[in-house]
Amino acid sequence: xxxxxVENFSIAYGKRRVIHEVSLPELPRGSVTALIGxxxxxxxxxxxxxxxxxxxxxxxxLDGRTLDKQSAxxxxxHMTYMPQxxxxxxxxxxxxxxxxxxxxxxxxxxxxxxxxxxxxxxxERVGITxxxxxxxxxxSGGQRQLVALAQLIARRPDVLLLDEPTSALDLHYQxxxxxxxxxxxxxxxxxxxxxxxxINLAARHADRLVVLRQGVLVADGAPAHILKPAMLADVxxxxxxxxxxxxxxxxxxxxxxx
Amino acid sequence: MNLYRACRRLVASSLLVAAGWAGxxxxxxxxxxxxxLGRKVEVSAEPLRIVLGEGRLFYALALLDxxxxxxxxxxxxxxxxxxxxxxxAMYERTYPEVKDIAVIxxxxxxxxxxxxxxxxxxxxxxxxxxxxxxxxxxPIADLLDKAGIPVLFxxxxxxxxxxxxxxxxALGALLGREQQAQQYLDFYNSHLNRxxxxxxxxxxxxxxxxFLELLPMVWQAPGHTTGxxxxxxxxxxxxxxxxxxxxxxxALGDVNVEYVxxxxxxxxxxxxxxxxxxxxxxxxTDAQARESMGRVLARPEFAPLTAIREGRAYGIWHDFYNxxxxxxxxxxxxxxLHPELFAEVDPKATMQELNGFLATGLSGKYWLDGMxxxxxxx
Amino acid sequence: MxxxxxxxxSADGTAAESATLGLQYRRQILRRTLLxxxxxxxxxxxxxxxxxxxxxxxGLARLVEGLFDPSILQLTERVIVWNVRxxxxxxxxxxxxxxxxxxxxxxxxxxxxxxxxxxxxxSSAAALGASLAIAFPLTLAWFAPSLQITVFAFVFAxxxxxxxxxxxxxxxxxxxxxVLFGIALVFGCNAVVSLLQLLATEDVLQQLVFWTMGSVAxxxxxxxxxxxxxxxxxxxxxxxxxxxxTLLRLGEDRARSFGVDVRRLRFASLMRISxxxxxxxxxxxxxxxxxxxxxxxxxxxxxxxxxxxxxxxALVGALLMSLSSIASKLILPGVIVPVGIVTAFVGVPxxxxxxxxxxxxx
Numbered sequence: 001x002x003x004x005x006v007e008n009f010s011i012a013y014g015k016r017r018v019i020h021e022v023s024l025p026e027l028p029r030g031s032v033t034a035l036i037g038x039x040x041x042x043x044x045x046x047x048x049x050x051x052x053x054x055x056x057x058x059x060x061x062l063d064g065r066t067l068d069k070q071s072a073x074x075x076x077x078h079m080t081y082m083p084q085x086x087x088x089x090x091x092x093x094x095x096x097x098x099x100x101x102x103x104x105x106x107x108x109x110x111x112x113x114x115x116x117x118x119x120x121x122x123x124e125r126v127g128i129t130x131x132x133x134x135x136x137x138x139x140s141g142g143q144r145q146l147v148a149l150a151q152l153i154a155r156r157p158d159v160l161l162l163d164e165p166t167s168a169l170d171l172h173y174q175x176x177x178x179x180x181x182x183x184x185x186x187x188x189x190x191x192x193x194x195x196x197x198x199i200n201l202a203a204r205h206a207d208r209l210v211v212l213r214q215g216v217l218v219a220d221g222a223p224a225h226i227l228k229p230a231m232l233a234d235v236x237x238x239x240x241x242x243x244x245x246x247x248x249x250x251x252x253x254x255x256x257x258x
Numbered sequence: 259m260n261l262y263r264a265c266r267r268l269v270a271s272s273l274l275v276a277a278g279w280a281g282x283x284x285x286x287x288x289x290x291x292x293x294x295l296g297r298k299v300e301v302s303a304e305p306l307r308i309v310l311g312e313g314r315l316f317y318a319l320a321l322l323d324x325x326x327x328x329x330x331x332x333x334x335x336x337x338x339x340x341x342x343x344x345x346x347a348m349y350e351r352t353y354p355e356v357k358d359i360a361v362i363x364x365x366x367x368x369x370x371x372x373x374x375x376x377x378x379x380x381x382x383x384x385x386x387x388x389x390x391x392x393x394x395x396x397p398i399a400d401l402l403d404k405a406g407i408p409v410l411f412x413x414x415x416x417x418x419x420x421x422x423x424x425x426x427x428a429l430g431a432l433l434g435r436e437q438q439a440q441q442y443l444d445f446y447n448s449h450l451n452r453x454x455x456x457x458x459x460x461x462x463x464x465x466x467x468x469f470l471e472l473l474p475m476v477w478q479a480p481g482h483t484t485g486x487x488x489x490x491x492x493x494x495x496x497x498x499x500x501x502x503x504x505x506x507x508x509a510l511g512d513v514n515v516e517y518v519x520x521x522x523x524x525x526x527x528x529x530x531x532x533x534x535x536x537x538x539x540x541x542x543t544d545a546q547a548r549e550s551m552g553r554v555l556a557r558p559e560f561a562p563l564t565a566i567r568e569g570r571a572y573g574i575w576h577d578f579y580n581x582x583x584x585x586x587x588x589x590x591x592x593x594x595l596h597p598e599l600f601a602e603v604d605p606k607a608t609m610q611e612l613n614g615f616l617a618t619g620l621s622g623k624y625w626l627d628g629m630x631x632x633x634x635x636x
Numbered sequence: 637m638x639x640x641x642x643x644x645x646s647a648d649g650t651a652a653e654s655a656t657l658g659l660q661y662r663r664q665i666l667r668r669t670l671l672x673x674x675x676x677x678x679x680x681x682x683x684x685x686x687x688x689x690x691x692x693x694x695g696l697a698r699l700v701e702g703l704f705d706p707s708i709l710q711l712t713e714r715v716i717v718w719n720v721r722x723x724x725x726x727x728x729x730x731x732x733x734x735x736x737x738x739x740x741x742x743x744x745x746x747x748x749x750x751x752x753x754x755x756x757x758x759s760s761a762a763a764l765g766a767s768l769a770i771a772f773p774l775t776l777a778w779f780a781p782s783l784q785i786t787v788f789a790f791v792f793a794x795x796x797x798x799x800x801x802x803x804x805x806x807x808x809x810x811x812x813x814x815v816l817f818g819i820a821l822v823f824g825c826n827a828v829v830s831l832l833q834l835l836a837t838e839d840v841l842q843q844l845v846f847w848t849m850g851s852v853a854x855x856x857x858x859x860x861x862x863x864x865x866x867x868x869x870x871x872x873x874x875x876x877x878x879x880x881x882t883l884l885r886l887g888e889d890r891a892r893s894f895g896v897d898v899r900r901l902r903f904a905s906l907m908r909i910s911x912x913x914x915x916x917x918x919x920x921x922x923x924x925x926x927x928x929x930x931x932x933x934x935x936x937x938x939x940x941x942x943x944x945x946x947x948x949x950a951l952v953g954a955l956l957m958s959l960s961s962i963a964s965k966l967i968l969p970g971v972i973v974p975v976g977i978v979t980a981f982v983g984v985p986x987x988x989x990x991x992x993x994x995x996x997x998x
Contacts, residue, residue: 092882374691
């Protein structure tokens with residue numbers, strides 16, 4: 001087994017069951033998986049639980065080793081989680097924020113030089129070295145997301161868990177962030193599980209899709225296999241066409257609600 | 259305290275007593291007194307540099323140092339100038355050096371600068387046990403003690419009647435003015451006893467109910483009055499029943515207007531010393547007093563009171579609440595509460611007598627008899 | 637990737653770029669360190685001015701001489717130096733440091749820029765404890781009334797932060813609820829104190845009023861040593877937690893996913909906050925704004941890296957109090973304007989300015 005395995009996940013808040021015995025297919029290293037579904041499906045909750053931020057029953061395996069019983073610091077060495085946005089108004093420079101993310105890694109770089117070098121490489125990989133000394137509160141939303149990505153990358157994790165990383169971004173940064181993620185996943189053999197709202201974005205950048213509805217796994221597989229009008233009608237309650245655009249990318253066109 | 263010092267003090271005290279018997283008032287020997295808190299206060303020589311915790315404590319010193327009463331005062335708070343400006347103006351006219359007395363605070367405990375007190379190198383500090391100056395709980399008393407400066411606590415406020423006795427005798431002894439202190443106390447007590455002896459004979463049903471409103475129209479709400487201590491105890495002493503005694507839990511409080519109207523007291527007394535309330539005090543004329551009292555009585559909250567409608571409404575100078583001259587208030591109030599019993603009591607004459615103890619006597623209107631009575635001229 | 641002054645044309649300019657970037661970052665760190673040192677220097681100056689000002693006219697030279705050779709001073713002068721000037725100045729700066737450090741930690745832990753020991757009820761709880769001790773003193777031989785007041789103030793202040801901590805453990809209680817609860821504490825405690833004032837005799841009333849108004853005039857060497865000890869013990873722990881606190885600023889979920897035990901961090905921080913705030917308030921009464929405004933001024937100077945922000949906050953707080961102490965002596969000659977009033981006068985305009993500036997950012 002080489003990748004992330006999520007088995008038999010159930011999450012409940014008191015009597016309310018949010019995730020109902022969800023098992024994800026093995027997510028191999030070097031692949032990007034998009035988690036999609038309607039509002040309230042439990043996508044974010046599932047992601048947070050895998051990251052260790054919610055209580056759950058079930059198991060998580062990485063490369064054959066169990067992760068869910070580990071301590072938070074141990075888990076943090078392998079998995080990184082990125083919430084939707086960085087809080088605004090933080091008076092830290094980009095470089096400072098990435099270095100800060102590095103300082104708490106157990107077994108991470110200790111000396112200033114190593115921290116700086118590792119941080120710089122992360123900035124370089126994400127392509128924002130020119131923003132290194134800018135303050136976070138002076139950056140646009142898109143630029144901040146790239147910084148957040150750099151923080152994750154700097155820690156050299158094995159798994160990227162991204163919760164709607166593109167929701168607040170414009171077209172330029174949406175593309176940039178997803179391209180960046182895919183490049184890094186390929187280059188460093190990472191596993192990426194990304195919650196996405198935008199089905200087209202998911203179809204374009206993900207290797208596979210996992211569809212969740214009301215806490216239950218409904219479908220999973222390559223975008224071409226999953227994205228069918230029947231599935232869209234069933235899950236989203238819309239009548240839609242799935243077509244390939246002139247460049248060959250899958251496009252979902254919604255015609256009307258059912 | 260070692261044995262040597264104790265012996266020295268014993269010898270000094272004995273000599274003092276002997277000298278007192280012989281009619282001599284020695285000036286350079288140590289004196290020890292007990293102040294109103296029961297503390298032993300000792301000065302090694304007659305104090306010549308005194309700091310007053312409240313400027314208004316000066317009224318007591320005026321009785322003891324009749325010529326040049328300000329000579330010993332090297333520092334005080336500004337409370338007399340701020341809270342009793344008419345009296346201050348009166349003193350300023352007669353004694354211009356008043357302006358030059360060093361200021362140690364504005365008119366509150368927190369504003370007192372202990373360093374200022376220390377820098378004046380006083381040989382005695384006089385504080386009141388409550389009021390706008392440092393009290394015994396203040397760290398200032400400890401600091402002065404560390405610097406070897408004796409602190410005397412006096413009181414004309416919490417227990418106005420007993421406080422006068424202890425405070426003046428202690429003060430007189432410390433200043434080497436026992437004679438003057440005793441003379442004033444004799445005068446005070448003879449007038450006081452005439453009233454308290456008669457009051458002791460009264461039955462409860464003979465005691466009229468009284469509502470004493472403090473600073474009406476100056477205080478933010480009507481019905482500001484005193485509980486059992488302070489002026490409340492004075493009301494009891496002159497044979498009245500303070501309707502607020504059981505109602506106001508602490509020293510001061512605002513009673514419900516409805517309560518006053520329901521109780522409908524036999525006598526209504528207002529206190530005042532400044533605008534926009536009742537005008538009484540130094541240099542106030544009868545006309546000013548009457549006019550301001552008219553406004554106070556016209557307020558709709560209390561106008562329905564029987565006492566006010568039937569002319570049993572009186573006015574008293576507010577600052578009697580913290581003054582050794584409060585015998586005037588006692589006499590005036592006694593007369594209002596028991597006119598037949600105390601028909602002979604004449605506060606005007608008493609005031610003339612009291613002025614004999616002072617270099618600058620009281621001059622002005624300090625109480626207001628019933629509005630329907632004839633005008634009182636000082 | 638846009639071309640910038642950092643990007644060298646060749647692909648293997650990476651090492652050189654890294655060195656350059658490191659330089660900028662290092663410069664930033666150096667700048668921040670210098671700012672903190674600069675604050676320390678300003679504080680020393682302020683303390684010297686505070687020590688040399690007072691109505692007795694004793695200048696710094698004589699004071700310093702008297703420190704080394706007490707025999708040259710008269711008794712009054714000695715009392716002025718050892719019981720008035722030194723304790724008041726030192727108490728001002730220690731209290732300022734403690735309150736501002738507590739405020740800085742509170743603002744991170746509770747994720748609220750308006751959090752401070754004053755706004756969250758610690759001062760009010762202390763006032764309540766002190767008022768109860770003043771109004772109902774126990775008559776115990778070994779427990780002097782003046783000591784009772786300080787101890788009760790401390791216990792109540794400490795307890796209020798523990799109460800906040802307990803609230804934070806309740807399910808669904810976010811930082812907003814905490815702040816609201818703190819406000820409820822402020823009003824609740826103030827109401828009870830007012831009630832006590834209503835029921836009080838004259839003597840007790842005066843003490844109550846005196847205590848609630850912040851003043852360094854109750855300082856003595858025991859209290860100074862205790863507060864210095866508390867600061868000296870707590871500060872290293874604050875600094876040790878500061879990298880994790882910086883991460884917390886980036887979002888609780890993010891910090892947790894980076895392996896920060898936020899619960900433990902919060903608990904330890906609240907312990908430090910209680911100790912600092914309760915001790916400071918127990919010794920000087922209610923002093924507002926220093927705990928709120930100090931960290932904000934520090935943030936404008938050194939940014940959000942808590943490794944710098946914590947010490948900078950402490951220094952700014954100490955400086956604010958020291959300057960207020962000077963002002964309180966000089967505004968009205970011979971008269972003290974209580975330092976609690978002066979800090980409000982200094983704090984309010986700075987606070988309003990900060991709010992406007994923040995508004996522009998958002």
